[in-house]
Amino acid sequence: MPAMLDNPLLQPWMTPFETPPFDQIKPAHFIPAFEQAFGDHVAEIEAIAADPAAPDFDNTITALERSGRLLNRVAAVFYDLVSAHSSPALLEIDSEVSLRMARHWNPILMNAALFARIDQLYQRRAELSLTPEQARLLERTYTRFRRAGAGLDQSAKDRLAAINERLAQLGTSFSHHLLGDEQDWFMEIGPDDCDGLPDSFVAAAKAAAEERGLAGKAVVTLSRSSVEPFLKSSTRRDLREKVYKAFIARGDNGNGNDNNAIITEILQLREETAKLLGYPTFAAYRLDDSMAKTPEAVRDLLQRVWRPARARALADRDALQALIAEEGGNFELAPWDWRYYAEKLRQRRADFDDAAIKPYLTLDHMIAAAFDTAQHLFGLSFTLRSDVPVWHPDVRVWEVKDRTGAHKALFYGDYFARPSKRSGAWMTSLRDQQKLDGAIAPLIINVCNFAKGTGGAPALLSPDDARTLFHEFGHALHGLLSDVTYPSLSGTAVFTDFVELPSQLYEHWQEQPQVLQRFARHHQSGEPLPDDLLRRFLAARQFNQGFATVEFVASALIDLEFHTQPAAAIGEIASFEQRELAKIGMPQEIALRHRPTQFGHIFSGDHYASGYYSYMWSEVMDADAFGAFEEAGNIFDPNVAQRLHDYIYASGGSRDPAEAYAAFRGRDPAPDALLRRRGLLDQAEAA
Structure with missing residues (x-):
């Protein structure tokens, strides 16, 4: 009891909006808090499974939704710190927690008595008079348990549990190794x-x-x-x-941070998992519960984009080589030359380079632009709060209110790179929206790795940085605007190949003239972006899209091949990488966006394993979805925005994603919108 009383993770949070008291939380608090949370959750699960009453939606599905609240609270704080502000002490705890988390969840998701109750309800679902959201929750709960092995015999359950524990350890080690190489x-x-x-x-x-x-x-x-x-x-x-x-070379240096052996073991264990669950490959298993459904559907999309992208990249390569020769260079274009000479070529063809616009893209102005767009589309307002505890002095917090002025959420922005933060950009939450027992307002986080200004100068963003900011804020809006009853369906709890739609769609507003004309202002003079520079920026948007598409699609194809080919046939990771790149005709002057040993999307955990294609699958929808605003003649059209709010941003996982998109757009997405957006439609038609 004294330990509990001294542990802020186990006490009510007497902070504004009951936010985590980061100023009081120390690494030593986490293991005792996790132990208490694991114990509480196990007791809750055992009570549901042993309930003598016949299973019904309330005593089984709703009870599951209410369980594990302390565990969710502790885990959310812990994983935010591990990713955004780690320390050796936290990373050591992470290695222990990842294993204990797997050992905690395995017996829950494979609990025969619990699954029997869920299965009874699922088989009788047509008789239960459920609301559409309840029907969706029952289906997702049943699917989750079935895919976790709840229907297997005991021997298979034991093996699957052991695999899950080992995969948790391997994913954590992969992430730590990558961070180690980046820090060193x-x-x-x-x-x-x-x-x-x-x-x-x-x-x-x-x-x-x-x-x-x-x-x-x-x-x-x-x-x-x-x-x-x-x-x-x-x-x-x-x-x-x-x-x-x-x-x-990150993760591929033959040192203590090398990830090659980890990848080999992960692939072997994933393949074994799929076969235990009745699937021929891990990709078949993973994609069965997605919009794409099959590896063949994913490959078809990627190949449709690959061919025109590769053709454009090869043409650009020849132009870059000619530019080198014109300047008197006596060398072949190499991967470390591409971006440098592409910028020179862009200046020549479009009279534009990133350095010209960067002084107009200050971080604070781009944050204001993202907020203003949300206000126009969804009626949200954002007020900076200085009374909410944060995990690092750079973190800012805004209170979010709806169009009536009522409290909606808190939004945390952690924008600057630092050694304690893993690379990349992401959205996560400290608390998800729900209405199961009264309205629970979410606590949503964006984390980025932008370069900080010095000497009082503001942080300046490249166009790619500004796009990243809008992308992650699109994810944030998915959490901020969530309006569901059940926590398991809240916010971004959707299929992986649908979750990128709200984020990628939001990117479109960042490059709209009327947004840039208001918020792109010179960091010294305050002058607005000149019309001529704006025109040249917009004209240059599709430049180098062959390169950008090739480096992405090649990574997605490698991901798919890792998880469709037999693990025993993959062999040495670098050799496999080279074989697959040769098979698709990868230009040697372009590298994968993520080489295997640093491909955290698919190896730091399994959320995007066989799913890196999701960004492109979602781009088919986002390119088509923005067309609804263009067709309305107003990028803030209130009727289109209302449909976007209701069917995409607010509905979370309460609807089938294909149905949600069709409800918003009135039809299925048009695939050519993606190629048109990237300026590749002419190559596709020629092919």
């Missing part, structure tokens, strides 16, 4: 190394050095927000090569 490497740059680098990049490099205790120096790190601008701008080919090779 940096390249110091002196005044003689900065030729071509914008002032904003040098300022960010100095801030990154200061984060690492190297005040007064400047460093390039392995954060994508550091690497890609360097590769675009640096005139030093030798340094570009050094940075590029370090970036693509």
